[in-house]
Amino acid sequence: MTITLDEHQHWANGIGKLLLAFAGIEAATLELIQLISLSKIHDSATRLQLHQRVELLLEICEGLDTPDHQPLIAVLEKVKGLQSTRNLVAHNPLVIEISVHPENVFLAKEVIRSRQNRNKRITLEELQDAAKYAEVLERQLFQQVEAARTLRGTAT
Structure with a gap:
């Protein structure tokens, strides 16, 4: 069975x-x-995966040991927590899980399920919540970009 975009626009939006x-x-x-590293590490960082850049930023911030970077550290920790959801959604298919309950009642549920670990899945509601949360974190990170620009004296 092929799942089409028209039939699953709600999934596509999330x-x-x-x-x-x-x-x-x-x-x-x-x-x-x-903005916050004092070296030319930016060129190398463009080749890193997101989780590696997050770890690098955390190391840089923790090494600076200044309260100015505590809000950034907090947001980066939240991003770290959401990355596995992003990877699950980006690298796995939308499937229909069918289960049989007592009295031969069949239930069908759409989920994105990991091909590697059948117990890892995300429902539409969980996806929509994760998308909203990711949008909040994106805004918070760009607020931290502006704060870093201000600290460097390069605010726009």
Whole structure:
């Protein structure tokens, strides 16, 4: 059975919002590395995966040991927590799970399920919540970009 976009627009909207928010998160992490590191690490950082850039930013911030970067550290920790959801959605298919309950009642449920771990799945409601949360984190990261620009004296 092929799942078409027309039949599953609600999934497409949630997936699109989540992935677009993470594109913004990726852009913000690159800009933050450029703003808060004092080296030319930015060129190398563009080749890193998002989770590696988040870890790098956390190391840089923790090394600076200044309260100015505590809000950024808090947002980055939240991004770290949401990355597994992003990866689940980006790399796995939408499937229909069918289960049989007592008295031969069949239940069908749409989920995005990991091909590697059948117990890892996300429902439409969970996807929509994750997308909203990712959009919030994206906004918070860009607020941290502006704060870093202010600290560097390069505010726009």
